[in-house]
Amino acid sequence: MNTFDFFLTHVRKRMPLLTVAEAEMMFASFREKRVKKRQLIVQPGFVARSRHLVVKGAFRAYVVDEKGEDRTIQLAIDDWWITDYNSYVFQAPATMFVVALEDSIILELGYEEEQSLKNSSRLVETFFRIKAERWAAFLQRRIIAGLTQSAEERYLDFLEKYPLLVQRMPQYVLASYLGMTTEFLSKIRHHKLKKKS
């Protein structure tokens, strides 16, 4: 499957009505890029000028807090988008790192290109509106999980919903995404939680 076919399949999942011609027009605004493991595509202090659709590979967005700990804010593998969302939407300096966890292929869409696309096609505007709505819904579910579940429950739930992600992510990434330490996640996985009495 070539990159355009991948892209067509991707957009048709959200917008079945999109014609091939429209998909081609959109596709023309993207740049295909190869990114090596450990390479950064967004860095704190610089504006995230693009959002990135992962064709193949894996990425992680994280912030580093005062204590120097990193906290994973977002993960992406094949067919997901990633960037520093705040930075991209407001075109303000980023606070996150976005780094490749594997050698990857991405489709990069610049902010200005996205604006033009939305201006030139009503359907594209709708595409990005739906994308933003679903992203918000996803984030809200994550907030609910954080407020209502224990570390173990969050892990088990995540494992059930995103088994592919769990398989591909190193454990320290997973732990920091789920809001716990690697040590604790290791204990959860090996049923080494000390139960009382």
Add this chain to the structure above:
Amino acid sequence: MNTFDFFLTHVRKRMPLLTVAEAEMMFASFREKRVKKRQLIVQPGFVARSRHLVVKGAFRAYVVDEKGEDRTIQLAIDDWWITDYNSYVFQAPATMFVVALEDSIILELGYEEEQSLKNSSRLVETFFRIKAERWAAFLQRRIIAGLTQSAEERYLDFLEKYPLLVQRMPQYVLASYLGMTTEFLSKIRHHKLKKKS
């Protein structure tokens, strides 16, 4: 200020280009409602058929977990929108309660009405796209706060960013929004945290 003027000011904040005629057309799809304190506008099991713009008053969206504890997912006072976002976007059964914390006035927008509005006006589609993007950005900042800050830091930050909200919300609402118990928030507020040695 009458309700339409309130609405016009509200939408112009996001869309300065909106003409009065367009604002009037949008406004016609909303229903003004008065809601008494403790009245529910969304309930679990029923689809959230509307989203609500708070003209005057205060609301709280919360879920009840297995242990019977309630966790506040969203707050809204004047000029904010509220509903069960997941339920509204996917038109699926709600998991949240949305309840009035004061006697309130809201502008209610039904799902179908929103779709028609977006179809009939490009600018309205853009309005809701921007709204969704900012909502997602807001939620992501909340996730970052939850992953990187202690309970005390979350409270102090929230107090700084949303002093009006803090003033108007009862403490148990605030505590459950910030992911801690009322007791603990009370101790934070009275500097009763026991420090070691």
Add this chain to the structure above:
DNA sequence: CGGATCGTTGATCAACTTCAACGGTCGTGG
């Protein structure tokens, strides 16, 4: 082959919760 990276395990510790008891205030029915 050798360091860097990632994961494991147990002991101790800190942040926050739970529980219990109590005090104030608000609003509603008698």
Add this chain to the structure above:
DNA sequence: CCACGACCGTTGAAGTTGATCAACGATCCG
């Protein structure tokens, strides 16, 4: 208009969850 319960907040003691620290083991590349 008062009284009484419901609701909300406070405080301290004890309990839990998960973090921190430290040491070690495995694996993976270069």
